Amino acid sequence: MKQTIVVATNNAHKLEEIRAIAGTAYNILGLADIGCTVDIPETSDTLAGNAIQKATYVKEHFGYDCVADDTGLMVDALGGEPGVYSARYAGPGHDSAANMALLLERMAGKTDRRAHFSTIIALTEGDGVRLFEGRVDGTITSAPRGTDGFGYDPVFMPDEAAPLTFAEMNAADKNAISHRGRATRALMEYLSNASDR
Numbered sequence: 001m002k003q004t005i006v007v008a009t010n011n012a013h014k015l016e017e018i019r020a021i022a023g024t025a026y027n028i029l030g031l032a033d034i035g036c037t038v039d040i041p042e043t044s045d046t047l048a049g050n051a052i053q054k055a056t057y058v059k060e061h062f063g064y065d066c067v068a069d070d071t072g073l074m075v076d077a078l079g080g081e082p083g084v085y086s087a088r089y090a091g092p093g094h095d096s097a098a099n100m101a102l103l104l105e106r107m108a109g110k111t112d113r114r115a116h117f118s119t120i121i122a123l124t125e126g127d128g129v130r131l132f133e134g135r136v137d138g139t140i141t142s143a144p145r146g147t148d149g150f151g152y153d154p155v156f157m158p159d160e161a162a163p164l165t166f167a168e169m170n171a172a173d174k175n176a177i178s179h180r181g182r183a184t185r186a187l188m189e190y191l192s193n194a195s196d197r
């Protein structure tokens with residue numbers, strides 16, 4: 001019988017991507033498919049803590065194995081900020097432009113501009129949780145460049161694609177080296193090997 005896995009997202013694009021890679025051995029459902037309409041709590045101060053919290057919430061309340069992720073941008077000169085608070089760095093209700101503006105303001109005059117994105121994916125398994133990580137290293141630019149992508153893409157220049165920022169790359173090129181791409185491929189490799197067992 002096919003194993004059912006819930007992906008803790010309402011993003012149809014994310015679901016389709018995972019369905020395509022997971023193949024026919026898995027029945028991949030989104031939160032809407034299981035009638036989960038609540039805002040799942042994310043109260044941890046680590047990416048792994050939040051990913052585990054979301055995945056286990058679904059397992060405990062709905063009974064399905066679940067995959068959940070959390071991502072952050074860690075800037076060395078800011079002691080790892082914005083990190084787990086990347087989405088709301090400039091405060092609740094602020095957008096990416098405000099988050100980037102605050103980041104560039106705090107980076108003014110800093111010579112160490114090293115940073116990395118990290119994505120942690122948690123997969124519930126029986127009574128435990130398995131974690132997958134993806135990371136990309138780079139630097140923070142002095143001003144935004146490019147119009148593609150989202151979030152901090154215009155101010156992040158990945159080492160492997162310099163001098164381009166993420167926002168100057170097409171989606172396929174970004175996915176090939178990105179934190180999320182790497183973590184998702186690690187999960188998919190695990191799932192496809194598991195489905196052969």
Ligand code: IMP
Pocket residue numbers: 069070071072073086087088096099149150151152153166178180
């Ligand atoms: P989430 O956990 O995927 O929702 O990511 C949290 C926050 O990190 C987002 O709101 C963005 O601000 C930032 N972020 C995550 N992934 C990316 C990316 O690929 N590029 C730029 N910013 C990102």
